[in-house]
Amino acid sequence: MAARDPDEKTLLRAARAGDRDAFERLIEPYQGKAYAFALRHAGDPDLAQDVCQDALIKAYLALPRFDGRSAFSTWLFRIIYTTVIDHARARRARPQEWPFPEGAEPRESSAVAVDRFFERLRRQGRDAWLLAGVDRLPPDFRSLIVLRDLQGFSYQEIADITGMPVGTVKWRLNRARGLLRRYLDEEGP
Amino acid sequence: MNPDCQYVHDRLAAYLERDLPLPERARVEAHLAACGPCRDAARVTGAMVEAMGTVAGPALPEGFAHDLRARLETVDAPRTRRLGPLAGLAGIAAVLALALAFLLTGPGHESGPGPAAGAPMQVALGGDAVAEIRFDSAEPIEGVRFTLELPAGVRVVQNGRAVAVSTLTWEGSLAAGTNVIHLPLRGVVRGTWTVTAKVAKDGSERARTVGLVVDGA
Numbered sequence: 001m002a003a004r005d006p007d008e009k010t011l012l013r014a015a016r017a018g019d020r021d022a023f024e025r026l027i028e029p030y031q032g033k034a035y036a037f038a039l040r041h042a043g044d045p046d047l048a049q050d051v052c053q054d055a056l057i058k059a060y061l062a063l064p065r066f067d068g069r070s071a072f073s074t075w076l077f078r079i080i081y082t083t084v085i086d087h088a089r090a091r092r093a094r095p096q097e098w099p100f101p102e103g104a105e106p107r108e109s110s111a112v113a114v115d116r117f118f119e120r121l122r123r124q125g126r127d128a129w130l131l132a133g134v135d136r137l138p139p140d141f142r143s144l145i146v147l148r149d150l151q152g153f154s155y156q157e158i159a160d161i162t163g164m165p166v167g168t169v170k171w172r173l174n175r176a177r178g179l180l181r182r183y184l185d186e187e188g189p
Numbered sequence: 190m191n192p193d194c195q196y197v198h199d200r201l202a203a204y205l206e207r208d209l210p211l212p213e214r215a216r217v218e219a220h221l222a223a224c225g226p227c228r229d230a231a232r233v234t235g236a237m238v239e240a241m242g243t244v245a246g247p248a249l250p251e252g253f254a255h256d257l258r259a260r261l262e263t264v265d266a267p268r269t270r271r272l273g274p275l276a277g278l279a280g281i282a283a284v285l286a287l288a289l290a291f292l293l294t295g296p297g298h299e300s301g302p303g304p305a306a307g308a309p310m311q312v313a314l315g316g317d318a319v320a321e322i323r324f325d326s327a328e329p330i331e332g333v334r335f336t337l338e339l340p341a342g343v344r345v346v347q348n349g350r351a352v353a354v355s356t357l358t359w360e361g362s363l364a365a366g367t368n369v370i371h372l373p374l375r376g377v378v379r380g381t382w383t384v385t386a387k388v389a390k391d392g393s394e395r396a397r398t399v400g401l402v403v404d405g406a
Contacts, residue, residue, distance in 0.1 A: 033246065035249055039247055061264060117233050
């Protein structure tokens with residue numbers, strides 16, 4: 001929990017004053033998650049690195065506006081989230097709202113599908129199988145699954161990061177998981 | 190899907206995370222005890238979420254830290270300034286203020302409201318719109334007082350959130366040159382609203398308005 005941690009406070013003060021070493025130490029614990037989030041949206045590692053670093057530089061320049069009312073990590077991830085999503089949208093041919101996917105309602109699972117699912121969970125390559133399903137999700141659903149299920153943010157933190165009400169986060173996450181179940185059922189291991 | 194199954198599916202995430210009020214939890218559990226497909230869905234979802242929590246994150250690319258440092262070296266240090274409670278909003282307003290520079294430097298500094306900046310924008314209730322203001326300023330002007338007046342049906346959006354404030358005032362300066370300003374707004378009450386921005390210096394004041402029609406979602 002950032003701003004209340006004395007070490008982080010010291011680093012924040014130094015980074016605000018232009019100490020780049022302090023900024024690098026400040027963001028070090030979060031770089032991995034930031035890159036992972038960018039990678040799930042960008043797909044390509046080089047592009048993900050560029051977008052992730054764009055976000056971190058924005059954060060560096062915006063440090064004077066961090067007022068300590070939220071954890072530094074939440075503030076930082078709000079910038080990362082916004083930058084990654086804006087970049088993903090900009091890469092589309094034209095601006096558009098990401099549609100709520102058709103058939104997002106979870107299907108009732110058959111016993112066979114359940115057995116197959118648990119067998120896949122035990123197989124080698126399980127992580128790649130899960131991530132392939134995540135990558136098929138619409139970007140807004142994918143963001144929630146990454147933030148909650150892969151990265152372990154709380155509902156409140158996700159609400160702060162995305163700007164959605166907590167209730168909306170919960171509702172969309174539920175839908176996202178239902179869709180992910182369907183995709184995983186369709187994906188090979 | 191029948192209504193009872195839908196009820197359970199709508200609450201599956203909350204149920205699995207023990208985030209349901211007791212009466213809803215009891216109803217979900219009663220249904221799961223009787224419905225095999227929903228029980229399967231709950232088992233699969235629970236296992237899926239648990240497995241996702243163990244997926245290893247990707248390693249940072251080689252040279253990530255070096256590249257980031259190189260990029261950091263190309264930007265100036267953050268501009269440190271004293272921030273008040275409305276600092277973020279003042280930042281937005283300061284940008285808007287630039288849009289008014291040309292009014293001060295244009296012919297005549299007489300008081301009174303200026304013209305509306307074109308046709309009103311349309312936005313759905315709860316939707317966002319960005320007021321775009323273009324202007325030219327002949328020269329930089331220091332020591333200007335800015336005021337942004339927001340009607341009850343419109344809020345400024347800051348970091349994705351609609352901030353409830355009716356008036357913002359601050360001191361600032363105007364830059365020279367052509368500027369395009371984007372003021373993020375959200376319609377929160379149906380109606381036709383007017384956002385007013387004022388700029389004042391040395392007893393002169395000018396206003397510019399932006400119309401916003403907030404209608405059904």
